[in-house]
Amino acid sequence: MTGFALWQRQILTIVSLEWKKTLFAKRGLWVYALAFLPALLFGINAIRVQNQRDAQMEIQRAAPNAAAVTAAIQTGMSVDDVTRKLVDDKVPFTKFKRRKKFEFVRYSDGTNTWELMFVEGKLTEKRNRDEARLSDSIRAFAGAFQYFFLRLAVFFGCVGIFMNLFRGEMLDQSLHHYLLAPVKREVLMVGKYLAGLVATIAIFCTSAALQFALMLGAHSSREVNEYLAGEGWAHLVSYLGVTALGCVGYGSIFLAAGIIMKNPLIPATGILFWEGMNWFLPTMLKQLSIIYYLQALCPVVAPLSGDIPEPLKLLATTAAPIAAPIAVMGVFAAAGMVLTFASIYVRKLEINYGAD
Amino acid sequence: MATNEEIVFDNVSRFYGEVLGVNRVNLSIPPGITSLVGPNGSGKTTLMNLMTGLVRATRGSISVRGIRPDESEKLFRILGYCTQFDSFPRGYTGFQFVHASLMLQGWDAKVAEAKAWQAIEKVNLVEPAKRKVAAYSKGMRQRIRLAQAIAHQPQVLILDEPLNGLDPLVRSETIALFREQAERGAHVIVSSHVLHEVDMISDQVILLANGYVVAEGAIRGVREEISDRPHQIVIRCDKPSEMASKIFQFDHVVEARIHPDFQGILVKTTNSSQFHKLLNRLVMEGINIETIAPADDGVNSLYEYLIGDEGAQK
Amino acid sequence: MAVYKRTYTTYAGPLTPPRTRFLVLPRYCYERLFQSRFLTGFLVACFFFPLGCAGYIYLVNNLSVFTSMGVPAPEFLKIDSSFFRFLMNFQGAMAYILTALIGPSLIAPDLANNALPTYFSRPFSRTEYVIGKVSVLFILLSIITWVPGVLLFILQVSQAGGDWLSNNWFILRAVVLGQVAWILLLSLLSVALSAWVKWKVVAGALILGVFGIGAGLAGIINSILRTDYGAMIDLSRIMYTIWSDQLNIETSTGLEPFEAWLSFIAVCVICLLMLERKIRPKEIVR
Numbered sequence: 001m002t003g004f005a006l007w008q009r010q011i012l013t014i015v016s017l018e019w020k021k022t023l024f025a026k027r028g029l030w031v032y033a034l035a036f037l038p039a040l041l042f043g044i045n046a047i048r049v050q051n052q053r054d055a056q057m058e059i060q061r062a063a064p065n066a067a068a069v070t071a072a073i074q075t076g077m078s079v080d081d082v083t084r085k086l087v088d089d090k091v092p093f094t095k096f097k098r099r100k101k102f103e104f105v106r107y108s109d110g111t112n113t114w115e116l117m118f119v120e121g122k123l124t125e126k127r128n129r130d131e132a133r134l135s136d137s138i139r140a141f142a143g144a145f146q147y148f149f150l151r152l153a154v155f156f157g158c159v160g161i162f163m164n165l166f167r168g169e170m171l172d173q174s175l176h177h178y179l180l181a182p183v184k185r186e187v188l189m190v191g192k193y194l195a196g197l198v199a200t201i202a203i204f205c206t207s208a209a210l211q212f213a214l215m216l217g218a219h220s221s222r223e224v225n226e227y228l229a230g231e232g233w234a235h236l237v238s239y240l241g242v243t244a245l246g247c248v249g250y251g252s253i254f255l256a257a258g259i260i261m262k263n264p265l266i267p268a269t270g271i272l273f274w275e276g277m278n279w280f281l282p283t284m285l286k287q288l289s290i291i292y293y294l295q296a297l298c299p300v301v302a303p304l305s306g307d308i309p310e311p312l313k314l315l316a317t318t319a320a321p322i323a324a325p326i327a328v329m330g331v332f333a334a335a336g337m338v339l340t341f342a343s344i345y346v347r348k349l350e351i352n353y354g355a356d
Numbered sequence: 357m358a359t360n361e362e363i364v365f366d367n368v369s370r371f372y373g374e375v376l377g378v379n380r381v382n383l384s385i386p387p388g389i390t391s392l393v394g395p396n397g398s399g400k401t402t403l404m405n406l407m408t409g410l411v412r413a414t415r416g417s418i419s420v421r422g423i424r425p426d427e428s429e430k431l432f433r434i435l436g437y438c439t440q441f442d443s444f445p446r447g448y449t450g451f452q453f454v455h456a457s458l459m460l461q462g463w464d465a466k467v468a469e470a471k472a473w474q475a476i477e478k479v480n481l482v483e484p485a486k487r488k489v490a491a492y493s494k495g496m497r498q499r500i501r502l503a504q505a506i507a508h509q510p511q512v513l514i515l516d517e518p519l520n521g522l523d524p525l526v527r528s529e530t531i532a533l534f535r536e537q538a539e540r541g542a543h544v545i546v547s548s549h550v551l552h553e554v555d556m557i558s559d560q561v562i563l564l565a566n567g568y569v570v571a572e573g574a575i576r577g578v579r580e581e582i583s584d585r586p587h588q589i590v591i592r593c594d595k596p597s598e599m600a601s602k603i604f605q606f607d608h609v610v611e612a613r614i615h616p617d618f619q620g621i622l623v624k625t626t627n628s629s630q631f632h633k634l635l636n637r638l639v640m641e642g643i644n645i646e647t648i649a650p651a652d653d654g655v656n657s658l659y660e661y662l663i664g665d666e667g668a669q670k
Numbered sequence: 671m672a673v674y675k676r677t678y679t680t681y682a683g684p685l686t687p688p689r690t691r692f693l694v695l696p697r698y699c700y701e702r703l704f705q706s707r708f709l710t711g712f713l714v715a716c717f718f719f720p721l722g723c724a725g726y727i728y729l730v731n732n733l734s735v736f737t738s739m740g741v742p743a744p745e746f747l748k749i750d751s752s753f754f755r756f757l758m759n760f761q762g763a764m765a766y767i768l769t770a771l772i773g774p775s776l777i778a779p780d781l782a783n784n785a786l787p788t789y790f791s792r793p794f795s796r797t798e799y800v801i802g803k804v805s806v807l808f809i810l811l812s813i814i815t816w817v818p819g820v821l822l823f824i825l826q827v828s829q830a831g832g833d834w835l836s837n838n839w840f841i842l843r844a845v846v847l848g849q850v851a852w853i854l855l856l857s858l859l860s861v862a863l864s865a866w867v868k869w870k871v872v873a874g875a876l877i878l879g880v881f882g883i884g885a886g887l888a889g890i891i892n893s894i895l896r897t898d899y900g901a902m903i904d905l906s907r908i909m910y911t912i913w914s915d916q917l918n919i920e921t922s923t924g925l926e927p928f929e930a931w932l933s934f935i936a937v938c939v940i941c942l943l944m945l946e947r948k949i950r951p952k953e954i955v956r
């Protein structure tokens with residue numbers, strides 16, 4: 001057996017040797033924690049919203065006048081007026097203070113949840129904090145996906161898993177076993193890369209799907225069915241696709257970094273910074289980052305996170321959206337380029353344990 | 357010049373930054389058992405790593421039976437290397453370890469399995485092979501690595517200190533294994549610190565010191581060449597000319613040169629132990645000797661270290 | 671049988687006093703750290719900003735230039751709690767970078783080389799070891815955080831006089847308390863994290879990651895669960911809340927000062943527990 005068929009078989013062997021090592025390693029547990037934390041949050045949220053819905057039903061039964069109370073509460077009223085009204089109509093509420101000046105009253109009138117903000121004793125704002133709306137959940141999902149899952153969880157997961165493939169085995173002093181096999185170094189690299197992909201995609205896509213399911217779990221089946229009949233499934237597929245693409249892109253970068261650099265922290269911080277700056281880069285430079293393409297593929301665009309100071313928001317440049325096929329090709333092209341570059345180094349790779 | 361049956365080093369040097377690994381090595385190694393012998397840090401491992409492409413030569417070129425070390429796909433079909441690194445991939449059993457490397461040869465799982473068991477049998481590890489390598493004793497780890505190196509019946513077998521940590525019984529079994537491999541016409545290259553550990557089994561030895569090849573050839577030749585080589589000794593004494601005339605009567609003294617300040621003498625002798633006995637007699641005869649020092653201490657002590665007493669007796 | 675005369679004796683010279691024995695660790699650490707030119711340079715650079723501030727304070731208090739020209743002194747040119755908060759933020763960030771540079775090499779190498787048994791086979795306890803390692807960072811960070819802060823405060827008092835002092839004495843408390851809390855958090859955290867992993871680089875990644883991922887996680891907790899309590903795991907926000915509260919400045923970090931202090935104490939306790947778990951004089955065999 002020679003040439004392509006041999007390579008294929010060798011790659012399969014490497015993948016089957018490696019994927020278990022990355023997926024079931026005890027030292028890789030933190031990757032799971034990182035990946036599944038959002039799912040946990042969505043799960044907690046689902047339970048919370050269900051409870052809240054039950055509480056609202058209860059209020060509808062116990063305080064039939066509640067809706068009228070909401071209409072009666074006007075800005076400018078004092079805390080005492082409002083609470084007296086609520087007490088009269090048997091509407092349960094919670095009251096708390098923030099920083100001396102502010103007071104809040106939170107209650108549900110059976111259909112909506114309200115948060116009333118009092119400044120120096122006067123009602124200034126009535127906020128509808130209805131958490132049971134699906135559209136809000138979809139937006140929250142988009143935000144969590146883009147700002148946490150892609151940029152932090154997938155990113156650091158790939159740092160951990162892909163850098164481990166070469167640099168970790170160097171540190172464990174076991175890389176030479178691979179280098180002493182009749183395998184072209186390039187084939188070895190591709191095999192390890194694919195093994196890393198199998199592991200990361202398995203972890204992160206499972207988590208993304210679970211998050212999506214739990215996010216929907218908070219809502220009534222009628223709403224959910226409506227959403228799924230519309231664009232829901234397409235959203236899920238895109239989210240899974242973006243997750244997988246993220247692994248493809250970041251994976252290639254960190255595999256290369258693990259081969260080329262002795263200290264993987266330097267490239268990781270550098271790239272994190274670069275990707276984080278992406279919003280503020282001119283379009284030309286934007287195209288040199290992975291997150292740009294991933295962002296373009298996200299079905300619901302989350303707004304720039306609220307924590308960023310206003311002046312910086314103005315600096316954010318919006319690039320012309322790119323078509324999905326181009327974005328997908330972009331990520332694959334980037335990954336291909338990075339891997340080609342890394343192959344130059346992997347060919348020169350020497351076993352030099354302990355000297356690092 | 358490189359026949360396809362030899363391992364050829366052509367003016368190979370390797371530096372680790374400022375540190376010398378090996379320097380200007382020219383060798384051509386025929387099939388059979390070859391021992392690389394030298395003290396710690398003399399460059400044995402470096403030479404082996406160079407042959408297998410784990411490190412790259414700074415200068416010069418290497419060919420292993422006509423294959424360059426960086427052609428890993430071809431090279432490791434015919435080469436098995438048992439390194440000095442005592443580390444294994446995490447969580448493997450002995451069998452998995454051997455099997456995995458055979459799978460990478462591109463063989464069927466069935467074929468690979470059969471070959472793996474064959475090799476494991478050869479090193480007598482059948483029973484522990486199902487256990488995790490991490491729980492092996494040092495000798496067992498050494499042997500499982502040996503099994504992995506010979507599993508694909510390579511034409512070139514490179515073994516870095518393969519006898520380390522083996523008990524005497526296993527040691528002789530292992531040596532028999534080397535013989536068997538050599539008789540098939542394979543290259544077996546073995547490294548060791550101690551010459552007399554390997555000289556009985558070797559067809560030829562290569563002596564290394566400080567990164568240089570200091571001697572190579574059939575073991576007998578090397579030995580004679582070394583013991584024939586005159587030792588130089590500097591003696592500081594009060595009557596050098598008298599002493600010179602006395603010692604010149606002996607055959608083993610090749611040369612005696614009086615130091616310009618007439619306070620010492622440089623002697624070249626082919627038999628240093630006899631010469632030292634002679635010195636004792638001279639002292640009895642009234643010559644005051646201040647100091648005796650070997651003039652070529654480095655090289656001499658190295659040979660003494662390598663060859664031991666056996667060399668001196670012949 | 672040979673009987674040898676016992677000729678060895680135990681060390682009978684002077685010992686370091688037990689109370690200050692932990693200072694041995696910083697002493698040797700600094701010797702090693704300052705061999706790095708980059709680190710020394712960075713430390714020097716940390717003083718540029720306080721020096722600039724000193725100049726600014728002097729300038730603001732000697733605005734006779736303006737009055738002599740008949741122009742009223744501009745309103746924004748005054749030294750108040752906001753000024754000190756900016757100083758604390760800036761020096762706090764520097765302290766963070768310095769921690770990321772030094773922190774990883776504190777305990778991880780000792781673990782990797784199995785050096786703990788060597789330490790504990792001497793009259794040196796686990797507590798002393800931890801205090802020693804923490805003080806390496808704590809002392810260094812003090813020099814660039816609250817010490818210049820206090821000096822600048824004194825400079826301002828000397829320039830502006832007793833009136834300013836009686837109105838703003840709380841700034842001094844804020845600078846000392848706020849910065850000490852911050853550097854205590856940094857040193858404990860980095861020592862604990864570097865005790866938890868063997869590889870220096872991973873320890874470094876953890877120190878960076880705890881802040882980054884903490885902030886990210888805080889964000890999604892808030893957005894998914896629609897609360898403000900997510901901020902309790904965002905370390906930089908915790909500190910910012912504490913500082914602002916101490917300086918009597920209104921902020922909207924989503925945290926009450928009380929909650930921020932609670933988180934702060936929780937983090938410190940967790941770090942101490944981590945250290946208690948990991949700093950053991952036993953050999954770790956893989």
Ligand SMILES: Nc1ncnc2c1ncn2[C@@H]1O[C@H](COP(=O)(O)OP(=O)(O)OP(=O)(O)O)[C@@H](O)[C@H]1O
Binds near residue numbers: 353394397398
């Ligand atoms: N990775 C490395 N980095 C720097 N120097 C190295 C490295 N590997 C080997 N050397 C140096 O090269 C020289 C030869 O080392 P080598 O490992 O080949 O010795 P050796 O003969 O195998 O010794 P031993 O008998 O102890 O195994 C030594 O001086 C060593 O310090």
Ligand SMILES: [Mg+2]
Binds near residue numbers: 400401402440516
């Ligand atoms: Mg060696």
